[in-house]
Amino acid sequence: MGPLAQPLRHSGSQPPDDAPTSRLEMSGINVAFGGVAALTDVSLTVEPGQVHGLIGPNGAGKTTLFNVACGLVRPSAGRITWRGQELRRLKPAQLTGLGIARTLQGVGLFPLMTVLENVMVGAHRHAKAGFFSALFALPTSDKDEHRLRERAMHALTELDAEQYAGRYPGSLPYPVQKRVALARALVAEPDLLLLDEPASGLSEEEMHELGDLVRSLSGQMSVLLVEHHMDLVMRVCDRITVLDSGIQIAAGTPAEVQADPAVTEAYLGDEVEAGPTTASTPEGGATRV
Numbered sequence: 001m002g003p004l005a006q007p008l009r010h011s012g013s014q015p016p017d018d019a020p021t022s023r024l025e026m027s028g029i030n031v032a033f034g035g036v037a038a039l040t041d042v043s044l045t046v047e048p049g050q051v052h053g054l055i056g057p058n059g060a061g062k063t064t065l066f067n068v069a070c071g072l073v074r075p076s077a078g079r080i081t082w083r084g085q086e087l088r089r090l091k092p093a094q095l096t097g098l099g100i101a102r103t104l105q106g107v108g109l110f111p112l113m114t115v116l117e118n119v120m121v122g123a124h125r126h127a128k129a130g131f132f133s134a135l136f137a138l139p140t141s142d143k144d145e146h147r148l149r150e151r152a153m154h155a156l157t158e159l160d161a162e163q164y165a166g167r168y169p170g171s172l173p174y175p176v177q178k179r180v181a182l183a184r185a186l187v188a189e190p191d192l193l194l195l196d197e198p199a200s201g202l203s204e205e206e207m208h209e210l211g212d213l214v215r216s217l218s219g220q221m222s223v224l225l226v227e228h229h230m231d232l233v234m235r236v237c238d239r240i241t242v243l244d245s246g247i248q249i250a251a252g253t254p255a256e257v258q259a260d261p262a263v264t265e266a267y268l269g270d271e272v273e274a275g276p277t278t279a280s281t282p283e284g285g286a287t288r289v
């Protein structure tokens, strides 16, 4: 088992005593770009401690819905409820305070900060004196700074990236940058982790380790996973929502979704439109079409 597979806080199949109760509900979400509907009346609930996959062919609306959950896109209609409270006019800057962490499709690390400093940004939720005073080691924050550094180093070690702590992100290979971005999200010990295509650019082995890691997080936190790699989604998700052309066409367990003819049809349609290329099917794996 590789380093990515090591759980940060909890291992074992039984949920811990402090199993999360945090539920994310998005209901009746509508989004249009320039009058063109990207999402129409979409609803999705991430149950506490579950890994929820969001899949669909290209242009289905996955990233748009993910961005709604992050506060990056504001829906024209619908409700977002987190821990029983409606989030109105959600802004990305509020996420950390709400116990929500995310990784985006692009890696999104700060280029002028070292890897360690980048991860410390993720840990600042736990700092008493605030991240910036800790980062710049103001006199009152020595203890905080020390604690932040320790937490950040621990997260990097768990993701086998501690050797890059003093490097700048731009000097590192893409898969390492992705591990650092994941460490930055996990160091906050979020109650909800939003992952947008975390497996893109990873090797088969790295993807397998990522799957083990995501699976190990279930029971500790809720996870919303947008991903094209079908075999990964089918392996790690408790439930899956399938979108096509901005509409929810299926939802259920991996087995239910795989057996749903509407899902197969949506993917086949996508493959025909895309022409001869390598695509993933809901049955898992990559298929030459």
Ligand SMILES: Nc1ncnc2c1ncn2[C@@H]1O[C@H](COP(=O)(O)OP(=O)(O)OP(=O)(O)O)[C@@H](O)[C@H]1O
Residues within 6 Å of the ligand: 033, 034, 037, 038, 056, 057, 058, 059, 060, 061, 062, 063, 064, 065
């Ligand atoms: N900022 C935007 N402005 C205009 N149209 C947009 C914008 N973002 C997304 N769209 C459109 O909304 C629809 C849904 O796009 P979205 O990126 O959410 O799909 P997706 O399922 O994530 O696709 P992919 O798997 O290809 O990333 C598409 O038709 C897309 O062209």
